[in-house]
Amino acid sequence: MHKANVLKTRIDALLNVLSEDVLVISQSGTIIFSSHSHSTLPWGSDDALGGKRLNDIFPDAIADLFQGMVNQALSLNQVIIKEVLFDPDQITYLRDRGMSAPCWIEARLAPSAGDEPSVVCRIEDISRRKKVERERSPVQRDLLTGMYNRRALMPVLAQSIAQALRYDWICSLMIIDVDSLRIINEQQGWDEGDQILKRLAESLNSLKRTADFLARVDEDDFAILLPETNQEQGLLAAERVRNMVADLSAPHSGSDVIFTVSIGVATLTGEGDTSEDMYGRAESSLKQAQQQGGNRICGEAE
Numbered sequence: 344m345h346k347a348n349v350l351k352t353r354i355d356a357l358l359n360v361l362s363e364d365v366l367v368i369s370q371s372g373t374i375i376f377s378s379h380s381h382s383t384l385p386w387g388s389d390d391a392l393g394g395k396r397l398n399d400i401f402p403d404a405i406a407d408l409f410q411g412m413v414n415q416a417l418s419l420n421q422v423i424i425k426e427v428l429f430d431p432d433q434i435t436y437l438r439d440r441g442m443s444a445p446c447w448i449e450a451r452l453a454p455s456a457g458d459e460p461s462v463v464c465r466i467e468d469i470s471r472r473k474k475v476e477r478e479r480s481p482v483q484r485d486l487l488t489g490m491y492n493r494r495a496l497m498p499v500l501a502q503s504i505a506q507a508l509r510y511d512w513i514c515s516l517m518i519i520d521v522d523s524l525r526i527i528n529e530q531q532g533w534d535e536g537d538q539i540l541k542r543l544a545e546s547l548n549s550l551k552r553t554a555d556f557l558a559r560v561d562e563d564d565f566a567i568l569l570p571e572t573n574q575e576q577g578l579l580a581a582e583r584v585r586n587m588v589a590d591l592s593a594p595h596s597g598s599d600v601i602f603t604v605s606i607g608v609a610t611l612t613g614e615g616d617t618s619e620d621m622y623g624r625a626e627s628s629l630k631q632a633q634q635q636g637g638n639r640i641c642g643e644a645e
């Protein structure tokens with residue numbers, strides 16, 4: 344076999360056993376080689392990527408980020424590593440290939456030794472590693488908004504329930520969900536979605552009473568634990584939140600952040616009620632509010 348063919352066969356064999364994808368990207372942002380016959384990433388085959396420009400595949404912000412890495416790798420002549428969160432909702436190319444969950448990618452760019460200025464990029468899906476890190480992490484704060492997360496809320500809720508049962512008090516929990524954040528991200532960009540989450544977090548933090556406990560509990564969900572609050576008062580508090588969001592979105596507020604929220608409220612039922620039960624009931628009420636079209640509040644039937 345010709346020496347060059349032997350080399351190519353060896354390289355192909357090597358690339359096929361890698362779980363990562365390898366792309367060679369030219370200085371001008373064109374993919375000149377890709378290795379994905381057995382890729383776990385949904386990029387498609389070589390043919391689908393070869394010759395494509397970064398801008399053909401990624402939204403501008405991500406294409407620019409890769410291009411910046413390419414330039415840096417070439418000018419510094421060293422490996423550049425970055426973690427990037429891909430949201431398939433924003434990347435038609437990935438969505439068309441059936442990718443639905445957001446996915447962390449570690450992109451590692453190493454300068455090539457070829458004639459044409461280009462870089463070798465190793466792309467690895469690190470979603471599983473990120474998930475394990477999140478689950479094991481003792482961190483109790485949400486990185487985007489700086490608020491507590493669900494991990495922090497649950498023991499506080501359990502303690503609040505225990506106290507309320509012991510001293511014959513009451514407490515309520517509301518879960519607030521941003522309506523259609525997926526569509527906002529899609530139509531106005533992920534950054535706009537981030538601004539909405541941050542703005543909402545800040546406003547909830549200012550609105551809540553000192554004794555209330557606020558947390559970002561899911562992608563687009565916040566929860567507020569309301570001590571010494573019965574169902575009627577819980578529903579009133581939820582109405583204040585909904586009105587506050589309406590004010591935030593009003594044209595006169597000087598903000599172009601326009602969104603609505605749905606809210607589910609649950610109240611302690613008595614002996615035997617647990618934090619998981621109460622949380623589940625607030626979630627069911629929230630679901631009801633969403634099913635009724637969103638921008639509304641639902642509590643439990645008495």
Ligand SMILES: Nc1nc2c(ncn2[C@@H]2O[C@H](COP(=O)(O)OP(=O)(O)OP(=O)(O)O)[C@@H](O)[C@H]2O)c(=O)[nH]1
Pocket residue numbers: 430432445487520521522523524525526528533534535536537538540562563633637
């Ligand atoms: N901008 C932004 N979006 C996020 C973040 N975390 C998750 N998301 C996105 O938020 C969206 C949440 O989707 P869904 O749970 O379907 O919520 P939704 O579109 O608001 O639908 P409903 O809640 O039923 O109104 C998904 O598109 C996520 O990718 C974040 O930190 N920032």
